Amino acid sequence: MPQSAASDSALYRIDARNETVVLAFTGDWGRATRLPTSDRLVERVRVQCGDGSTPVVLDGSGLDNAHPRVAALVYAVTQHLKSHSIPVEVRAMPETVHALVDLARPPAASGAQAGRMPWLQWLGRAGRNRMAAGASTAELVGNAFASTPKLAVGKAQVRWVDFMAMIRETGASSLPVVTIVNLLIGAVLGFVGAVQLSAFGAGLYLADLVGIAVAREMAAIMTAFIMAGRVGATFAAHLATMQANEEIDALRMIGVSPFEFLVLPRLTALTLMMPLLFLYAAALGIGGGMIVADMVLNTSPASFLGRLQDAVAARHFVIGFIKAVCFGVLIALASCYLGMRAGRNAAEVGRAATRTVVVSIIGIIVIDAIFALCTNALGV
Amino acid sequence: MARFDATRPPERGIVVRDLTLAYGSAVVQQSLSFHVAPASIFVIMGVSGCGKSTLLRHMIDLERAERGDISFDGQRLWTTDAAERAALQRRIGVLFQSTALWSSMTVGENVGLPLQLHTRLSTAEIRDQVAFKLALVGLAGQESRMPSELSGGMQKRAGLARAIALDPDYLFLDEPSAGLDPITSQRLDSLIMNLRDALQLSVIAVTHELPSIFTIADDSIYLDNESRRAIAHGDPRALAADAEHARVRAFLNRQSVDASTRAEGDGPESPARSEVL
Numbered sequence: 283m284p285q286s287a288a289s290d291s292a293l294y295r296i297d298a299r300n301e302t303v304v305l306a307f308t309g310d311w312g313r314a315t316r317l318p319t320s321d322r323l324v325e326r327v328r329v330q331c332g333d334g335s336t337p338v339v340l341d342g343s344g345l346d347n348a349h350p351r352v353a354a355l356v357y358a359v360t361q362h363l364k365s366h367s368i369p370v371e372v373r374a375m376p377e378t379v380h381a382l383v384d385l386a387r388p389p390a391a392s393g394a395q396a397g398r399m400p401w402l403q404w405l406g407r408a409g410r411n412r413m414a415a416g417a418s419t420a421e422l423v424g425n426a427f428a429s430t431p432k433l434a435v436g437k438a439q440v441r442w443v444d445f446m447a448m449i450r451e452t453g454a455s456s457l458p459v460v461t462i463v464n465l466l467i468g469a470v471l472g473f474v475g476a477v478q479l480s481a482f483g484a485g486l487y488l489a490d491l492v493g494i495a496v497a498r499e500m501a502a503i504m505t506a507f508i509m510a511g512r513v514g515a516t517f518a519a520h521l522a523t524m525q526a527n528e529e530i531d532a533l534r535m536i537g538v539s540p541f542e543f544l545v546l547p548r549l550t551a552l553t554l555m556m557p558l559l560f561l562y563a564a565a566l567g568i569g570g571g572m573i574v575a576d577m578v579l580n581t582s583p584a585s586f587l588g589r590l591q592d593a594v595a596a597r598h599f600v601i602g603f604i605k606a607v608c609f610g611v612l613i614a615l616a617s618c619y620l621g622m623r624a625g626r627n628a629a630e631v632g633r634a635a636t637r638t639v640v641v642s643i644i645g646i647i648v649i650d651a652i653f654a655l656c657t658n659a660l661g662v
Numbered sequence: 663m664a665r666f667d668a669t670r671p672p673e674r675g676i677v678v679r680d681l682t683l684a685y686g687s688a689v690v691q692q693s694l695s696f697h698v699a700p701a702s703i704f705v706i707m708g709v710s711g712c713g714k715s716t717l718l719r720h721m722i723d724l725e726r727a728e729r730g731d732i733s734f735d736g737q738r739l740w741t742t743d744a745a746e747r748a749a750l751q752r753r754i755g756v757l758f759q760s761t762a763l764w765s766s767m768t769v770g771e772n773v774g775l776p777l778q779l780h781t782r783l784s785t786a787e788i789r790d791q792v793a794f795k796l797a798l799v800g801l802a803g804q805e806s807r808m809p810s811e812l813s814g815g816m817q818k819r820a821g822l823a824r825a826i827a828l829d830p831d832y833l834f835l836d837e838p839s840a841g842l843d844p845i846t847s848q849r850l851d852s853l854i855m856n857l858r859d860a861l862q863l864s865v866i867a868v869t870h871e872l873p874s875i876f877t878i879a880d881d882s883i884y885l886d887n888e889s890r891r892a893i894a895h896g897d898p899r900a901l902a903a904d905a906e907h908a909r910v911r912a913f914l915n916r917q918s919v920d921a922s923t924r925a926e927g928d929g930p931e932s933p934a935r936s937e938v939l
Contacts, residue, residue, distance in 0.1 A: 319786040350829045350861060354794030381860035386794060389803030627765030627810050 294318055295344075296326055302337050303330040305359065307375075308344035311351045320358035327363065337369040348376030357386050415623075422619050425541045426549060426611075432542070433550060439542040448551035452513050456559060459508055464563040467500050468492060468570025475571075476578040485579040489586050492571030493594035501564040502602045503650060506609035509556065510642035514617040517548050518638035521621025522631040530622065540622065549614040556610030557603050564602060597662055605653055612645045613638075674735050675700045675864055676721070676832065681730030683716050690716050694730070694892050696883050700831075703858055703865040705879040705898065709913065712887035714868040715759070715836055721866065722756055722834050723747065734832065752780055755825035759836040761817045763809040769796070769820045770805030776827045795823040798860075799853060815846035819853070826857065833857070835867040839874045851877045872916065876902075884910045 292309045305327055311317070327338055340356055356372065356379060363370045372380070399407070432438040475491040521544060524530050530540050568590065575581040617638045624634040676698035683690040690713035698704040706714045719725045721732055723739055732739040734750055742750065763772050773792045777783055783791070796802055799819040809817055818838060825833055838854065839847040851874050858865050869875060875882065875898050884894035884901070886909060894901050894910040902914035911917070 315782045317783060317787045317790075319784075320790045321786065351791065354791050357794050357797060358790050378860060378862065381856075382798065385856050385860050386797035387800050387802060388797065625810060629766035 294323065296330060298330045298336075302339050303327055304339045304341050306341040306344050307352055307355070310346040310349075312347060312349040314351075317351060318355065320355055320362060323355065323359050324362040327359070328366070328368070331368060335368075337371060338363055340370065340372045340375065342373070342375035342379060345376060348378040350378075350382055352376075353379045353382035353386075357383050361388055418623065419619060422541070422545070422615060425545070426615065429539075429542055429546050430550070433546055438546055439538050440547055441543070444543075445547040445551065448547045449555065451516070452509070452551045453555040453558065456509065456512060456555075457562070459512065460505055460559055460563055461566055463504055463508055464496075464501060464566040465570040467504055468496055468567030468572075469574050470570075471495055471500065471567070472571035472574030473578065476574060480579060485575075485581065486585075486589060487593075488571065488575050488579060488581065489589035490593040492575075493568055493590045494598055496567035496571070497564050497594055497598040497602050499602070499650070501567050502560050502605040502609060503646060505556065505559050505563045505606065506613065506646045507643060509552065509559070509610070510613050510639050510646065513552065514613040514638045514642050515635040517614070517617035518621035518624075518634040519631050521618060522624035522634040525622060525624050526626045526628070526631065528626075544622070545614075545618040548618055549611065552610040552614040553607060554610075556606045556613075560602055560606035561599075564599065601653065601657060601662070605650065608649050608653075609646050612649065613642045616641045616645065673697070675702075676704075676866070677733045677736075678721070679731045679733075681717075681720065681732065682728045683713060683720055683725075684728040689728075689890055691885055691890055691892070694883075694885075696892065696895055698832075698864050698866055699881065700864050701858060701862045702880040703854065703867060703878045705875050705882040706866065706868045706885065707870055707875055707882055707898070707913070708885035709870065709887055712885040713890075714870070714885055717885065718834055718836055718866065718868045722754055723751060752828055753831045754834065755828065755830035755832070756834045757818070757821045757825045757836065757838060759840055761809075761821035763817060763820055763824070765809055767809075768805060769801065769807050769809065769812070769823075772809065772820060773805075773823045773827050776824065780828055791827070792823075795827055796820075798826070798857070799823045800849075815842050815850065818842065818846075818850060822850075822853070822857075826861065826863075829861065831864060833863045833865045835865065835869075837869055837871075838867060839869060839871045844873070847871065847874060848877070854878055870913075872914065875914075884913065 293307065293311060293314055295304075295306045295308060297304045297306070305323065330336070331338065340359065342352065342356075345352060352375075356375065360370050360372070360383070372383070375383075429438055433440060471492050472488060475488045476485060479485050479487055479491070521530075524544070530544070533540050533543055572583055572586045575586050576583060620634045620637050620641065624630040678694055678696050678698075681694040682692040683694075694717065696704075706717055708714050716725070720727050721739075726740065731741075734753070737746065737750060739747070739750065763769070764775070767775070770789075770792050773795050774788045777788045777791055781788075792805060793802065796804060799822050801816060801819055801823060804812070804816070804820070809820065812820060822835075822838075825835075835854065838850055842850065854865060854867070855878055857863055865878075867874075867878065879898050882894075882896065882898045882901070883892045884905075884907075885891075886893040886907070888909070893907045894905050898914060901910055903911075905911045905914070
């Protein structure tokens with residue numbers, strides 16, 4: 283009679299009789315919400331077996347129906363017991379269960395899972411992989427230096443329509459988000475500076491604070507963060523997808539250098555656009571500070587700009603400009619490297635995009651710190 | 663052509679009645695009526711672009727037909743409520759053409775996920791079921807491997823193990839042999855037939871691989887991409903010899919339509935000039 287078993291006790295019975303252990307499967311396995319596990323059945327059967335030579339009979343005469351779940355347990359229990367050299371006999375099992383168990387093939391001896399790798403071997407492999415990754419990075423940077431002159435003289439394997447699309451993607455398409463972020467960053471700096479400086483009557487110096495902070499640090503860094511998230515992730519995901527679809531292999535097969543065709547346009551576009559975006563971002567950041575100075579301190583735009591001209595030397599813009607170029611190169615190389623080294627599946631595409639953003643942000647901070655140390659040492 | 667009588671009372675298996683498939687105003691196939699018997703293998707065949715995979719996507723409720731009806735054991739697919747449809751979907755297993763294994767999960771996790779989502783079995787209970795399903799398709803002990811580490815044939819078998827994870831009553835296969843070498847393809851065909859016998863499955867396979875069609879099919883339908891209708895229905899071995907339409911004979915005998923027409927005499931429609939294969 284069909285029954286809904288809340289526990290697995292209605293689904294099997296173990297008896298020891300006539301020097302055999304009988305594991306009888308009973309009830310309706312299809313409707314059961316809990317099933318016995320093979321580990322548990324084997325453990326209980328082995329307790330009954332004693333010295334291990336007692337044969338085990340798997341009896342299916344008490345089953346209400348022949349659900350495939352029974353076959354899964356018959357198969358698993360049989361495999362377990364045979365591995366312990368316990369004789370097993372299957373008796374009165376429905377034909378469907380027999381057919382399924384016969385169809386299942388145990389793992390081949392050679393197909394066994396490899397054991398844990400010895401730690402020395404693991405260490406060696408990890409070191410070799412790191413060295414290979416370092417060599418790939420060096421190759422990418424070397425290629426960048428070697429191929430850029432070819433692009434300059436028009437001998438690189440680049441589709442100019444792709445290059446112009448990259449220029450638009452990295453430049454014009456990024457303007458809205460660069461505008462919003464840098465205008466607000468300049469305004470926030472202006473507010474914080476205005477409150478602090480006006481406390482001791484130095485509100486006039488707000489132009490110094492906003493100008494130097496924006497030109498030297500914030501415009502380049504904030505723009506680089508935006509580009510890492512917006513453009514770097516897109517580049518990495520696109521290249522990883524091409525890798526998964528074997529498009530990059532197809533390029534190699536027709537004699538096209540994937541570096542020149544895919545990396546060079548992205549690298550050049552980002553390297554050219556980043557400093558231009560920096561100048562735009564710096565102007566907006568200073569504009570944000572100027573609006574706040576007018577609103578909070580009643581400093582007119584003319585006074586603000588006059589003070590800015592006196593206080594912010596051109597070298598601050600030059601430092602920000604050079605940083606922007608470095609950030610552009612970093613984001614382009616990181617995104618292309620991680621995209622082209624991605625594995626050939628969907629998960630790797632997302633992973634490449636995420637890694638690009640993380641690596642780029644860390645790299646931007648590291649480069650900025652190096653610049654701070656160097657400019658401090660040089661007194662600029 | 664043996665026609666299915668749509669006026670008969672509901673019967674076991676899958677019944678397709680007067681189905682019209684369309685994307686917008688473009689009709690893919692029209693007036694499709696056929697019956698898939700329980701525990702049989704039914705092959706949907708036809709040349710590339712005739713709408714085989716589209717028909718399969720409608721039968722597994724991924725698309726809604728323009729007209730017509732599909733019922734499983736008398737239960738109508740598109741008129742039942744959401745809960746009944748969900749219950750019906752759990753009785754359907756699908757092997758997609760690209761296998762569609764989730765690349766971020768191991769093979770074991772791929773097969774175990776339907777059990778996790780649709781049963782109350784514990785992790786240990788699911789582990790037994792997954793191990794058995796993988797053993798059924800010849801992948802015993804491969805639970806911890808990632809799909810990307812498997813060959814094409816192994817991926818197909820892993821996809822098949824996932825498709826039968828919930829012990830479905832109906833198994834849909836979209837181009838199961840596509841991209842496989844003849845030996846692997848033949849093994850997969852044997853596996854499909856064994857699963858039909860052991861699990862008493864109704865298998866619906868979309869394919870244009872002739873060796874597979876002749877090996878596995880108990881019954882078949884030929885979708886014509888010119889008339890946009892099913893122009894043959896029956897055992898493909900019999901259709902290869904005496905199908906009413908020249909295009910069906912040409913397809914099943916790997917001939918051009920002209921050659922088929924010359925060999926067997928004219929079919930009911932004027933012979934087309936195009937090569938079928």
